[in-house]
Structures are given as structure tokens and as C-alpha cells.
Amino acid sequence: NYAFWGTQPVAQFGEQPSSSAADGPIDAPKTVEDVRKEPYGLPQNFEWVTCDINSDKELEEIHDLLGAHYVEDDDNMFRFAYSKEFLRWALQPPGFQAVWHCGVRVSTTGKLVAFISGIPATVRVNSSSLKTVEINFLCVHKKLRHKRLAPVLIKEITRRVNLHDIWQAVYTAGVLLPKPVAECQYWHRSLNPKKLIGIGFSRLAPRMTMARTLKLYKLPDQPVTPGLRQMQPKDVPQVTALLAGYLKDYGIAPELDEEEVRHWLSFQEDVVHSYVVEGPGGAITDLLSFYTLPSSVIGNDQYDSLKAAYMFYTVPGATPLPQLMNDALILAHATGHDVFNALDIFENEKILKELKFGIGDGKLRYYLFNWRVAQDIPSNKVGLVML
Ligand code: YNC
Ligand code: MG
Known part of the structure; x- marks a missing residue:
């Protein structure tokens, strides 16, 4: 039972394949005018920031957040340690948008405690060429886990992407969510x-x-x-x-x-x-x-x-x-x-x-x-x- 993912336009487990089974969007078509203009609300004392990868200081903050809190193996023996040069490469392909390098700071201290990113990509799925974002580097500080911050980050990046008239995304994860395409x-x-x-x-x-x-x-x-x-x-x-x-x-x-x-x-x-x-x-x-x-x-x-x-x-x-x-x-x-x-x-x-x-x-x-x-x-x- 996926309290968040059950509400999102993603394929759900146990869905009946429709008789006219064909690839296509899940949501009814929308326009940029339909997209909410204000950022989603964060808990008290947290605020959104757009991270500037070209700023050495801000890149270092992302690097340090991921270095201490990003993906570990099941036995917690290893944790990905993306280098700064790698992050610069991964986050700034042609057409990148700074607003899709989306962070959360503690208002009082300015400490970066969460991050999510999107980069533009044209991805062909079967015979459909889709204008998408690839979502990556979703990360919440270990002390802020299990407080439903991840769904807010995902909704906010979705909003920021939708404002650019993009309605599809691709992402990978180790965890099982509704519902893998592969x-x-x-x-x-x-x-x-x-x-x-x-x-x-x-x-x-x-x-x-x-x-x-x-x-x-x-x-x-x-x-x-x-x-x-x-x-x-x-x-x-x-x-x-x-x-x-x-x-x-x-x-x-x-x-x-x-x-x-x-x-x-x-x-x-x-x-x-x-x-x-x-x-x-x-x-x-x-x-x-x-x-x-x-x-x-x-x-x-x-x-x-x-x-x-x-x-x-x-x-x-x-x-x-x-x-x-x-x-x-x-x-x-x-x-x-x-x-x-x-x-x-x-x-x-x-x-x-x-x-x-x-x-x-x-x-x-x-x-x-x-x-x-x-x-x-x-x-x-x-x-x-x-x-
Ligand atoms: C995950 N990896 O199921 P339900 S991969 C997506 N991707 O929701 P809370 C995830 N969803 O079950 P926490 C997820 N992991 O109630 C958990 N969830 O429906 C779901 N780890 O939120 C989970 N990075 O805030 C549940 O959980 C809900 O505090 C629970 O935060 C999760 O980058 C996380 O593995 C992953 O930093 C941030 O554990 C945290 O635990 C963490 O209570 C270590 O969240 C690092 C880590 C994930 C790497 C990645 C791809 C992310 C894709 C996100 C989905 C993008 C959708 C498309 C958006 C654009 C649309 C357009 C157009
Ligand atoms: Mg949380």
C-alpha cells in the first residue's frame, strides 16, 4: 500500500491491462496554465532553494549532502560517493534548468538537508519519442527520514517540470515502487x-x-x-x-x-x-x-x-x-x-x-x-x- 504513489500518474500494481492496450499518457492532457504557481508547502523552518551548480560552494553542499546521506547497499557497507566533477557533468547537460536542481534548506541555519534533480532528455519508449526529465539524486538527510518529505520533493520537482510544458519523467531506483517498466x-x-x-x-x-x-x-x-x-x-x-x-x-x-x-x-x-x-x-x-x-x-x-x-x-x-x-x-x-x-x-x-x-x-x-x-x-x- 503506497499512500503517495497510489495518488500519482504511474502504473499501479494489479492494474487490469485494458483491452485496447496501447502505450500512452496516464493523466488527462494539461497545459502550463493548469499548473499551480506557488511552490508546495514545507514544514516550518524549511525553505526551497534553487542550487547553482556553477557556484563551488553550492556544488560542495550538494556533494557533502549526497556523500553522507545518499544511496547505500542493503548491508550499509558502501555509499555512493559522486565526485563534484561528476555532479557537474551529470546535472548540466545541454538545456539543463537550474530550477530543476531543487534543494531544501533549514531557514535558520541555511543547512542543505534535501535535494532532488531533473535534467532534460528525449527518451523513446517503443514507438513514442517523449520529451522527458530524468529524475535523480533524490536525497533526504538521515535525521529527517520517514517524515514524508520525499513526496513533497517529488511534487515540487513535478510542478517545476510541468511549468516547462514537460509531462513525462524517467527514473531508476533500487526500491520497488508502482510500477517498474523494466x-x-x-x-x-x-x-x-x-x-x-x-x-x-x-x-x-x-x-x-x-x-x-x-x-x-x-x-x-x-x-x-x-x-x-x-x-x-x-x-x-x-x-x-x-x-x-x-x-x-x-x-x-x-x-x-x-x-x-x-x-x-x-x-x-x-x-x-x-x-x-x-x-x-x-x-x-x-x-x-x-x-x-x-x-x-x-x-x-x-x-x-x-x-x-x-x-x-x-x-x-x-x-x-x-x-x-x-x-x-x-x-x-x-x-x-x-x-x-x-x-x-x-x-x-x-x-x-x-x-x-x-x-x-x-x-x-x-x-x-x-x-x-x-x-x-x-x-x-x-x-x-x-x-
Ligand atoms: C525512491 N527512491 O515509497 P509511499 S533514486 C521514489 N523513489 O511513498 P518519506 C521513494 N519514491 O510508499 P524518506 C523512494 N524511496 O507512501 C522512497 N520513496 O507511496 C517513497 N535515501 O517518503 C516511499 N535516494 O519522506 C513513500 O521517506 C515515500 O524520508 C516516503 O525519503 C526517501 O533519485 C528518500 O535512496 C529516498 O534519501 C529520499 O530515504 C530517503 O525515507 C533517502 O517518508 C537515501 O517516498 C538515498 C536514496 C533515492 C535514489 C532517485 C530517483 C528518484 C525518483 C523520484 C520520483 C520522480 C517522479 C517523477 C517526477 C517528475 C515528474 C514530471 C514531469
Ligand atoms: Mg522524510
Whole structure:
């Protein structure tokens, strides 16, 4: 029983699929004039703020709030530790709106205690191209949990988005809410097994010694694919076309123009690592990318941080996917990442085992706001990565 989500325009559990099952909006159409002009009310002594990511001080406040209070694993051993450069990248794509970087402060002290963000994105769901926002970084200070602040943040960001004549949103979460459009599984590939075992991220397998484990996961120093190199600005037009051609086969995928590709895929050390394969004659045949998202290690006296790489957009063209992905592992290892994480989206399911990924615990669910799909999308038809 979802007191809040039961009132929202989202697919509900146990809904009867209508006979004329077709994708479409859930709410009756509205216009900007119908949208409430005043912000939603907050409890006494709290106030809304629009956060300015370009202000070092305000970026630091968001960074610190998330660093102490954002997503932890089920056993509370690790907590996402997004870097400031990463947050700047994640929150300021082309067309970003500062008013969608929405914070809550304590009026008397000015302390930032809650945050939610939206960024613009065109997302195709089956045959519908939707102008959406991607919602991310919903966070409430641990001392203010379970006071129904999250629903107020969600309603306020919805209002601010609706005022821009946008009526659909995409978001992902580990928790089960009404009602996922897709459910995906995380897989993990050890790059630095000794550290991963030391921090309790993984265990020594039965009948395995540390020496055999290190040998099992050992990677070469250099990628093997001829013509593989860092992506450069001049590659943007070709990469945009390559990506568009690949993503059209997926049930949910972003539609990225050249400026968005430039933003999301320009190489940025320890934020997003992007590589292309340049064939003879200068044609870009393949794309490989991953992003860097460390986690704090909670309560370990040997290590305080885990450096994880997450698979981003990868397009096999001339190179077989297993080889391309293995090169991603090699590059992530060579740049000091301890683990490589991937979901069973795209074509990954076919290759994760042979690349020595192990299945994780916990799922990632994809959700749509105010959009119904006639049928759930299987994870291997998901072509959208959210940060
Ligand atoms: C969650 N993750 O079910 P019901 S993901 C959405 N996403 O509502 P309270 C969530 N809803 O069940 P707390 C949620 N987690 O009564 C909980 N809820 O219907 C629902 N954690 O509110 C929950 N970040 O304020 C319940 O709960 C209601 O104090 C309870 O706050 C929740 O960014 C939270 O995991 C998550 O900071 C803020 O636990 C807090 O516990 C926290 O009493 C650690 O809330 C960090 C964390 C979430 C990461 C993410 C995506 C968020 C999507 C939000 C939905 C967007 C909808 C589209 C809006 C734009 C529309 C347009 C156009
Ligand atoms: Mg609360």
C-alpha cells in the first residue's frame, strides 16, 4: 500500500491491462496554465532553494549532502560517493534548468538537508519519442527520514517540470515502487580482487586461494583492439550516428543529438572514459564507454573508498562485443578502478559470464511517470543508462 504513489500518474500494481492496450499518457492532457504557481508547502523552518551548480560552494553542499546521506547497499557497507566533477557533468547537460536542481534548506541555519534533480532528455519508449526529465539524486538527510518529505520533493520537482510544458519523467531506483517498466540486474567484475575481498565487497570462492583468485582476474596492461583510442571532439558526428543506429533496436533508449553526445561522451578523466575504434580510412566503427562512481567504504580501517567503473554506452560494430568489453575492463583496471559494474541491459547478458562477471544482489528498476506501456520491457531491450 503506497499512500503517495497510489495518488500519482504511474502504473499501479494489479492494474487490469485494458483491452485496447496501447502505450500512452496516464493523466488527462494539461497545459502550463493548469499548473499551480506557488511552490508546495514545507514544514516550518524549511525553505526551497534553487542550487547553482556553477557556484563551488553550492556544488560542495550538494556533494557533502549526497556523500553522507545518499544511496547505500542493503548491508550499509558502501555509499555512493559522486565526485563534484561528476555532479557537474551529470546535472548540466545541454538545456539543463537550474530550477530543476531543487534543494531544501533549514531557514535558520541555511543547512542543505534535501535535494532532488531533473535534467532534460528525449527518451523513446517503443514507438513514442517523449520529451522527458530524468529524475535523480533524490536525497533526504538521515535525521529527517520517514517524515514524508520525499513526496513533497517529488511534487515540487513535478510542478517545476510541468511549468516547462514537460509531462513525462524517467527514473531508476533500487526500491520497488508502482510500477517498474523494466527490472534489471547488476553484475560485477573484479579488477582488484584483493581489495574487494578486504573490504567485504566479495569473498574468496570456496576452494580458491588468493593467489588463484588474482590469476583468474588478471588482465593485460593494454587493450587489444587495433585502432582503439580515446574519443575526441572530431568524432562527435560519427559517434552520434553510430549510437542512434544501435539504440533504435531497444524498447527504451535516449535520442541524443550531437551536442548531447559531445556532453555525455567527451572523455573526462575519472568522470566518463570514452573510446572509439577508428578503422582504416577514419571511419568510427565502435564505441566503448564507462563512468567512474566511487563508493565510500563504511567502517573499514584499511580502505575508505572503492573506485568503481560502470558500463555506459558501448556499441560493437566491427569488433565483437566480448572483445570490446574486455578492452573496457583492461582500460578500467589500468586507470585504477577496483571493480567494473554492468547491468543486464543491452546485449550484456550474453557476455557477462565469459568475462568473469558475477551476479550482484539487488536490482535496478526503471520507472516512467505519466506514461503507460502496454507491456513491460525486458532487460535486454533496455538501451538507457542513468547515472
Ligand atoms: C525512491 N527512491 O515509497 P509511499 S533514486 C521514489 N523513489 O511513498 P518519506 C521513494 N519514491 O510508499 P524518506 C523512494 N524511496 O507512501 C522512497 N520513496 O507511496 C517513497 N535515501 O517518503 C516511499 N535516494 O519522506 C513513500 O521517506 C515515500 O524520508 C516516503 O525519503 C526517501 O533519485 C528518500 O535512496 C529516498 O534519501 C529520499 O530515504 C530517503 O525515507 C533517502 O517518508 C537515501 O517516498 C538515498 C536514496 C533515492 C535514489 C532517485 C530517483 C528518484 C525518483 C523520484 C520520483 C520522480 C517522479 C517523477 C517526477 C517528475 C515528474 C514530471 C514531469
Ligand atoms: Mg522524510
